[in-house]
Amino acid sequence: MKVLIVGSGGREHAIADAVNKSDKVSKIYCAPGNAGIGQIAECVNIGAMEYDKLVQFAKDNEIDLTVVGMDDPLVGGIVDHFEEAGLRVFGPRKNAAILEGSKAFSKDLMKKYNIPTAGYENFDSPEKAMEYLETSNYPIVLKADGLALGKGVLICETKEEAMAGVKELMLDKKFGSAGNTIVVEEFMTGREVSVLSFVDGDTIKIMTSAQDHKRAKDGDQGLNTGGMGTFSPSPFYTDDVDDFCQKYIYQATVDAMKAEGRPFKGIIFFGLMLTEDGPKVLEYNARFGDPEAQVVLPRMKNDIIDVFEACIDGTLDQIDLEFEDNAAVCVVLASDGYPVAYDKGFEIKGLENFDNKEGYYVFHAGTALKDGKIVTNGGRVLGVTAKGADLKEARANAYEATKLIDFDNKYMRSDIGKAIDEA
Numbered sequence: 001m002k003v004l005i006v007g008s009g010g011r012e013h014a015i016a017d018a019v020n021k022s023d024k025v026s027k028i029y030c031a032p033g034n035a036g037i038g039q040i041a042e043c044v045n046i047g048a049m050e051y052d053k054l055v056q057f058a059k060d061n062e063i064d065l066t067v068v069g070m071d072d073p074l075v076g077g078i079v080d081h082f083e084e085a086g087l088r089v090f091g092p093r094k095n096a097a098i099l100e101g102s103k104a105f106s107k108d109l110m111k112k113y114n115i116p117t118a119g120y121e122n123f124d125s126p127e128k129a130m131e132y133l134e135t136s137n138y139p140i141v142l143k144a145d146g147l148a149l150g151k152g153v154l155i156c157e158t159k160e161e162a163m164a165g166v167k168e169l170m171l172d173k174k175f176g177s178a179g180n181t182i183v184v185e186e187f188m189t190g191r192e193v194s195v196l197s198f199v200d201g202d203t204i205k206i207m208t209s210a211q212d213h214k215r216a217k218d219g220d221q222g223l224n225t226g227g228m229g230t231f232s233p234s235p236f237y238t239d240d241v242d243d244f245c246q247k248y249i250y251q252a253t254v255d256a257m258k259a260e261g262r263p264f265k266g267i268i269f270f271g272l273m274l275t276e277d278g279p280k281v282l283e284y285n286a287r288f289g290d291p292e293a294q295v296v297l298p299r300m301k302n303d304i305i306d307v308f309e310a311c312i313d314g315t316l317d318q319i320d321l322e323f324e325d326n327a328a329v330c331v332v333l334a335s336d337g338y339p340v341a342y343d344k345g346f347e348i349k350g351l352e353n354f355d356n357k358e359g360y361y362v363f364h365a366g367t368a369l370k371d372g373k374i375v376t377n378g379g380r381v382l383g384v385t386a387k388g389a390d391l392k393e394a395r396a397n398a399y400e401a402t403k404l405i406d407f408d409n410k411y412m413r414s415d416i417g418k419a420i421d422e423a
């Protein structure tokens with residue numbers, strides 16, 4: 001079969017790699033893709049938001065299955081466009097992708113269906129938000145309702161910061177219409193875990209857990225980024241935590257979406273905070289995490305095509321998800337200056353060291369082909385993933401592997417997986 005993947009990051013490279021392992025697949029296309037994805041797929045020069053062109057491409061090339069990796073096209077309704085054209089597509093429809101697309105929606109959903117999450121209020125008036133913040137407890141969290149490249153969350157230590165935050169989100173419109181409504185949320189403390197799941201509208205199957213490192217600098221300092229590295233599994237995601245989430249969070253979310261007339265098919269990513277009062281949902285995403293996918297998918301034993309098809313056909317109850325009994329760590333190699341300003345266009349050297357290197361993966365994010373050479377083309381450039389018998393071995397392997405790759409302005413965190421030592 002022929003598969004089209006929509007997106008261009010490390011996540012889409014990890015998806016393409018998993019799809020490439022399926023013997024059902026004869027050809028992979030990726031729109032728009034990147035230099036690394038181009039080694040296993042044919043990259044097509046169509047943007048992820050160009051739904052009509054993508055639909056036409058899928059028709060012209062008799063694509064059997066399209067897999068959408070990114071949040072923006074999902075929230076924008078790309079799946080509806082494909083379905084209306086009679087094409088098979090993996091991902092939630094627009095009315096279900098709202099689970100990620102509107103934080104106010106997802107908070108109201110959790111409240112209505114008693115799914116554990118932080119206390120909150122939604123505001124569409126800056127005056128009302130400011131009035132509420134006059135008498136709140138601090139720290140407090142402000143969230144832009146809509147998509148904001150992972151940057152629409154402000155943790156405010158003081159009333160002054162919170163007032164400035166309301167101005168930034170709602171009046172100055174730093175994230176455009178994403179800030180028309182904001183969620184003001186209770187501040188929680190605890191460890192964070194990312195849990196990805198496959199969902200077919202009724203049934204949910206949980207993948208192995210992972211943990212992201214969102215801040216740019218060591219010791220969780222610096223600005224929030226898309227993610228600087230991940231490890232899987234999380235040693236903090238114990239059987240007790242899993243039991244609790246299975247009972248109160250996972251199926252409850254799927255059932256709630258169905259009850260609202262918004263059946264969810266695709267990936268639900270649960271951002272969880274393990275608080276003293278038990279696990280609570282920090283946020284939902286409607287797609288694989290990036291770089292979570294880069295440690296979770298390499299450990300998955302199933303043929304991913306079977307799982308995608310089961311989600312589309314509503315037969316996920318017949319699939320047993322299986323993961324290798326090992327660990328994986330991904331260290332992101334970024335351009336120095338990310339997530340603010342950085343140079344690009346530098347040649348990346350050493351990639352050939354990973355040709356057929358068992359247990360190692362170099363997932364491309366911001367890379368491009370220029371005059372036959374692979375060059376840096378973004379903030380997050382590569383994700384270097386290594387497996388190991390356990391997390392410590394995987395971490396040592398991943399950091400050893402990062403030494404084999406070089407480019408000007410190469411930057412990485414040196415403490416990905418440090419939390420493992422505290423487990």
Ligand code: AMP
Nearest residue numbers: 118141153185186187188189271282283
């Ligand atoms: P989100 O995009 O909602 O996951 O938020 C981004 C990051 O902000 C999370 O990964 C947390 O580190 C932090 N965060 C979000 N909500 C809260 C909260 N209620 N309490 C503490 N930290 C939070």
Ligand code: GLY
Nearest residue numbers: 212227289290291
């Ligand atoms: N790594 C977090 C995310 O994909 O949103």
